[in-house]
Amino acid sequence: MPQPVAIDRQRLADPALLPLADKIERGVRLTVEDGAILFRTGDLLGLGAMADAVNRAKHGNLVTFAANHHINPTNICILRKTCVFCSYARLPKEAGAYRYTMDQVWAEAATANSTLTREFHIVGGLDMHAGLAYYTEMFRGLKERHPQVHIKALTAVEIAHIARIDKMTIRDVLVALREAGLDTMPGGGAEVFSPGVRATIAEKKLSGEEYIGVHRIAHELGIRTNTTMLYGHVESIEDRMAHLAMLRDLQDETGGFLAYIPLAYHPDNNELGETLGRTGTATTGFDDLKNLAVGRLFLDNVEHIKSHWIMVSTALSQASLHFGVNDLEGTVVREKIYHEAGAHTAQAMTLAELLRLIRGAGKVPAERDSFYHVIRTDFEPDLPAAPALAGAA
Numbered sequence: 001m002p003q004p005v006a007i008d009r010q011r012l013a014d015p016a017l018l019p020l021a022d023k024i025e026r027g028v029r030l031t032v033e034d035g036a037i038l039f040r041t042g043d044l045l046g047l048g049a050m051a052d053a054v055n056r057a058k059h060g061n062l063v064t065f066a067a068n069h070h071i072n073p074t075n076i077c078i079l080r081k082t083c084v085f086c087s088y089a090r091l092p093k094e095a096g097a098y099r100y101t102m103d104q105v106w107a108e109a110a111t112a113n114s115t116l117t118r119e120f121h122i123v124g125g126l127d128m129h130a131g132l133a134y135y136t137e138m139f140r141g142l143k144e145r146h147p148q149v150h151i152k153a154l155t156a157v158e159i160a161h162i163a164r165i166d167k168m169t170i171r172d173v174l175v176a177l178r179e180a181g182l183d184t185m186p187g188g189g190a191e192v193f194s195p196g197v198r199a200t201i202a203e204k205k206l207s208g209e210e211y212i213g214v215h216r217i218a219h220e221l222g223i224r225t226n227t228t229m230l231y232g233h234v235e236s237i238e239d240r241m242a243h244l245a246m247l248r249d250l251q252d253e254t255g256g257f258l259a260y261i262p263l264a265y266h267p268d269n270n271e272l273g274e275t276l277g278r279t280g281t282a283t284t285g286f287d288d289l290k291n292l293a294v295g296r297l298f299l300d301n302v303e304h305i306k307s308h309w310i311m312v313s314t315a316l317s318q319a320s321l322h323f324g325v326n327d328l329e330g331t332v333v334r335e336k337i338y339h340e341a342g343a344h345t346a347q348a349m350t351l352a353e354l355l356r357l358i359r360g361a362g363k364v365p366a367e368r369d370s371f372y373h374v375i376r377t378d379f380e381p382d383l384p385a386a387p388a389l390a391g392a393a
């Protein structure tokens with residue numbers, strides 16, 4: 001049962017939100033139909049007020065971030081032709097295809113020492129030459145060189161790919177990866193679970209049930225994971241809610257999800273964008289905020305809702321701190337996947353910039369570890385301003 005939370009009804013303009021506010025106040029779980037009402041309302045501020053109240057009851061004014069470093073070791077992917085929303089993957093012989101050698105991984109990770117990185121976030125394509133041995137060698141080598149850095153790596157889709165090419169069970173793959181240094185798993189590969197949508201945007205990718213199955217096994221092994229939904233393409237509101245309901249059900253069962261991150265579809269340089277005639281037009285700010293707020297209200301058993309500033313802009317991520325979000329994707333070094341798909345945001349953010357964003361929203365910044373334990377809140381109040389503001393005073 002969710003925790004009962006008081007809602008300020010003065011802030012709700014849409015009468016359709018009132019019965020939902022009643023439920024939240026009584027600690028009654030929202031249904032998928034309620035979730036659809038939230039997605040359909042024009043009262044964005046009312047929706048935000050409810051999500052904000054629930055978020056404040058869980059996290060007060062605290063907004064967390066992690067000093068992480070994204071590494072994408074291979075963009076070679078056997079699903080290159082069928083994940084029509086993806087701008088990142090390449091066929092092995094295609095221009096721009098790459099697979100890092102271990103030395104390239106060590107070189108890429110080396111900056112972690114000077115940037116105080118606490119987490120490597122490692123994801124890539126489904127590469128026939130990147131099986132279990134490739135990743136166990138990588139994780140062992142990274143742990144040897146950076147024993148203090150957490151490894152969050154490999155989506156459910158990549159785990160299933162490794163199991164297939166190495167002819168192993170999902171469980172055995174996860175056990176071997178954990179022994180080599182895997183700490184947690186990211187949430188990618190979920191897209192939208194509905195079979196109809198999947199047939200259109202990711203025909204050959206593992207099914208929604210299979211994605212849930214991989215996460216269930218990870219949770220049973222004590223490997224915590226994140227989860228996601230890719231929105232803003234061909235999915236309906238009903239598809240979104242069915243997806244969120246599957247995530248909520250698994251969380252009821254295992255409690256293994258750490259965070260939910262809605263991912264805004266970017267239409268540049270991919271077949272789906274062309275088919276939809278949407279090149280250059282990403283999701284709307286209204287829908288971005290709704291996805292975050294509905295995530296907070298419907299996924300009442302997931303503690304952390306994360307906004308990925310690379311995908312929705314730093315400005316919108318800052319606003320989202322009043323729409324149910326308690327975590328910002330942190331200082332990301334050299335992000336590739338969304339920049340291929342037309343994201344115009346910078347590829348990395350400094351600590352000073354992050355602090356400015358969070359404090360500018362009237363919130364208290366906290367650096368966290370990968371399990372969401374707060375590590376640090378004692379930042380200098382007068383850290384140097386971000387470069388863009390340096391000359392403005």
Ligand code: V47
Binds near residue numbers: 086227230
């Ligand atoms: O599964 C691919 C998405 C995901 C596009 O767990 C696209 O902490 C938008 O899951 N437009 C991978 N999205 C990234 C991911 C992630 C990101 C940040 C944090 C975490 C976490 C997980 O990126 C893929 C897919 O859903 N994606 N192409 C695109 N054109």
Ligand code: SF4
Binds near residue numbers: 088157
């Ligand atoms: Fe490959 Fe993932 Fe891109 Fe699909 S979304 S083509 S699985 S890299």
